[in-house]
Amino acid sequence: MIGCRLVRSNKNKDILQGIIVETEAYSQEDEACHGFNKRTNSNEVLFGEPGNYYVYQSYGIHHCLNVVTHKINFASGVLIRSVFIKNEDERISSGPGLITKKFLINKSFNGLKSYDNLYLKILKRDIKVSKEDLLQTTRIGISKATDLKWRWYLKSSRSISKREKGDKNPKKFFLDQFVSKPQ
DNA sequence: AATATGATGTAA
């Protein structure tokens, strides 16, 4: 999903867009996943149709946006951790709770289709992202399954919630040209 | 580096 475009619209009018630059994966076989224990009302969507949005409330304060993956009846998803927005302060959308704040995403999107939604779309990459462009590392803010390297981010992006030691924050704003590209 | 914040699920 890294390199794909997150677009917030109001019916036909796009109001905000950015490139996804950081994600984490979760699976029901990993202890940090909301679907690890049981299937409940709140995690039901995670067991549902791949491609749907899964939005949960974190620490009672923030909303976090995921896309359900893999297959029905198996809880798994990708958490969108950071988005690059052109001409915006990089801190404004570097973190899962900050993205939803900026893109006005709440639980009303929970369970909705990501591929058929008038208000929140994820569009195909128009930049090439190869394995060498990504840094794969451990996930953030969890206490279980901390060894799994299921977090990825685009090395060349300056808007990341947390960088690995030695990975310099790039000064080149190479994504700028793509973020404003009309669809 | 520590703490306040506070919805919701899970354990006690």
Next chain:
DNA sequence: TACATCATATTT
């Protein structure tokens, strides 16, 4: 009831 959580802003 009590505690932990896929986080962030503010204070120390």
